[in-house]
Amino acid sequence: MQIRTLSPDLSICDQPRPEDMARIAELGFRAVIGNRPDGEEAGQPTWAELAAAAAQAGLAARHLPIGGQVSAADQAEAFARALGEMPGPVLAWCRSGNRAEQVARLALGFRHERHHRVVVVGGGSAGIATIASLLKRRKGLDIAVVEPREEHYYQPGWTMVGGGVFKPRDTVRPTGKIMPKGAHWLHAGCIGFDPDRKAILLDDGTRLTYEVLIVAMGNRLAWEAVDGLEAALGQFGVTSNYRYDLAPYTWELVRAMRGGRALFTQPPMPIKCAGAPQKAMYLSCSEWRRSGVLGGIEVEFHNAGTALFGVADYVPALMEAVHGYGIDLRFGSNLVAVDGPAREATFRTAEGEVTRRFDMLHAVPPQAANAIVAASPLADAGGYAQVDPATLRHVRYPEIFALGDGCNTANAKTAAAARKQAPVVAVNALAVLDGEAPLAGYDGYGSCPLTVDRGHIVLAEFAYGGKLAPTLPTWLIEGKRPSRLAWHLKADALPAIYWHGMLKGREWLVQPVPLQ
Template identity: 70%
Template sequence: MSISHKVVIVGGGAAGIATAASLLARRKGLDIAIVEPNDTHAYQPGWTMVGGGIFDPKVTVRPMASVMPKGVTWIRQGVTGFTPDSNEVTLSDGSKLGYEVLVVAPGIRLAWEKIAGLEETLGRNGVTSNYRYDLAPYTWELVERMRSGKALFTQPPMPIKCAGAPQKAMYLACDHWLRRGVLDQVEVGFCNAGGVLFGVADYVPALMSYIEKYNVALNLGNDLIAVDGPAQKAVFKTSEGEVTREFDMLHVVPPQVAPQFLADSPLAADTGFTDVDHHTLQHVRYPNVFGLGDGANTPNAKTAAAARKQAPVVAVNALQELDGHNPRAGYDGYGSCPLTVERGKIVLAEFGYGGKLAPSFPTWLVDGTKPQRLSWMLKADALPWIYWNGMLKGREWLAGPGGLIAQ
């Protein structure tokens, strides 16, 4: 006999915890279970700062138990499948978990294995990535000890979480080398599988000014497909064939895909991600299922800021579903990417669906298209505090559910 809960949330990351907190803020005592196998919860946006020598890695993680909302049942298992026709989730021990409403927030999977030779050389031979907690300190170690040589930074095809993170790592490294007076001895290359530096054109001029300032070789349409760590060589696929580049330091961002248990399920779109309406975040075929965060098939930037805006929308609409009503809140595609272009300055990219600019502050205070000190203070000081004490606690500062529509 399966155990059942009113609401089951798959995933105890930013999206899952924030949704549970937003639900409980609206309906105290609601029966919620969160399925999450990990014992720790990470503030992943902080890993760029770890790789830049600004944050201590320990400040980016906390015990999962400390972020679980009070009253929520924590099921410390993984998920192996969904059977939405019978309103059940299959857990890793083979048992079934029933629900009235399901929230799917499992995140995105880092597919390191898609780059030949990468997994066996990560953390060695100058190969690193800020996309892993244990590797971000190695990024800073490499940056700090580099005096000359070749440094490559890569970005895979979309979708990835935080599309600005690949170049943020590069800018902070270059800024350090510039301050140390060794930048002119370092050959820096940015190899991006995409065709543009950044997907929203309004922010490109400011970013290009730093590409030029740091004398970065910008290689668009370059997709990393193989790494030979001991030989310190990286192979890229381009429109003209394969190109091999040597490196002394290689910062890799892996390809990213939907978790397999989601991709193989009836809940998945063709992309493998949860097939939801882009505004209500309700599943297009199963009305008692909602999806958000990096695992949702929504065409927004996959960032913690997006999840912060999505969680209240899912909370409102999930309660509507429980009460037998149609969704009444809408998500506008908001995402934010604070691009750390140097230590002390950030280009604060904020935009919604279609690349429409969506600033949180008046431009006289924060002009997101220009590098600013105030934006740095927001990223380094305010946002981590807001994450731990606001978003994960159901406090929806500047993130209340928008797009309310008449029923």
């Protein structure tokens, strides 16, 4: 029996036995709550047996089972009432303690409530940009952001770190330094949504209510979905630019490699920045060509999909890069296992599983919806927040909006998309706050600067349906061809635009347009 303390008056544990009740009383507990239904497994003590032993030990007892059709949220109010009525401290349990902890935290939220007119869940790119745009339009707005992380990352820069262009320090700032003035920063994480009551639950036990909720929690990198990958990362030649701490290792491997086989992977869609897997490959090949070793390196691109890029207009320029570097394209090849010490990667293909030995492996993890959103009423069948693609307003809860990598819009999941979405959400959220209908529309814009070598970029910009959507005149940057000017935009201008524009509410070239 492992006891974990949640508050001075409440602890949780895994399944106790009737003979444990006397020991529980000796530890100072005065009441117990059982959250496990009877009959879950053979040999499990019944509630009647546990309650009788608790009474004999002088403990108050209450049974609030969770399981089957009864969720932790269903029992939260009853649990909160029990805490108010029973003598403390209280010990609650289920089989492992997880359900007991979930309902306990929900119940504690009923005892610690806080309200803000606007609540933003997530202090990443999309969340901070939206807050800045809101406060730009309405100074003094009562707005809170729920974000537990103390550091904020410019994730598009990690590809450049892996290519030896940026330093890791170029891509990180303290969260407090980029938090918009006027926003209330709650240093906590969201662990549950209760949209019917216009509330969310935080991991510190707070129940936070709102008039308008904006969800910007991103998606999840599912490293565990590839057998052996997590254990191999950062050693054995296994790396990924999708992690801040690993991007420098990518550059270390590239500089050290003089021959052998380099594998680059791309998992099934949707993923963050669909061009990033091949950007890592092109930058690596560019360095190997510069140092004169490319001819001795076998480069393979294992793409779980069937096309090099989702917008056909940009594929010819990318194919020129592929042929120029001598890259072996392998479509329909999905990474499923990594044996780091043996330096072997296994791929699932239409013909069966194929194992390839490597000297360097740049692995892109499969990606999934945020687990908290996926478990909530906000989610679609795939686990992403379900919103109208134009207004970014939730399809069932009119006071909720979602943007960024965690919503189910069909645009590319990029920082450029979040930059375009943030002003739209800001305008529409304020309209809803004022009792009006949404006013602004999002056209699905996304941008992917495809770095084909160190010095040239194919600047892919497109909207819903793959429609080309160039920001600058094509005589200045022809997006379908590699451009040195696009390289300078990526390497020199975009970081400054991110830190000093997007996160400050400066909507350069992304002003919201009226809803069509």
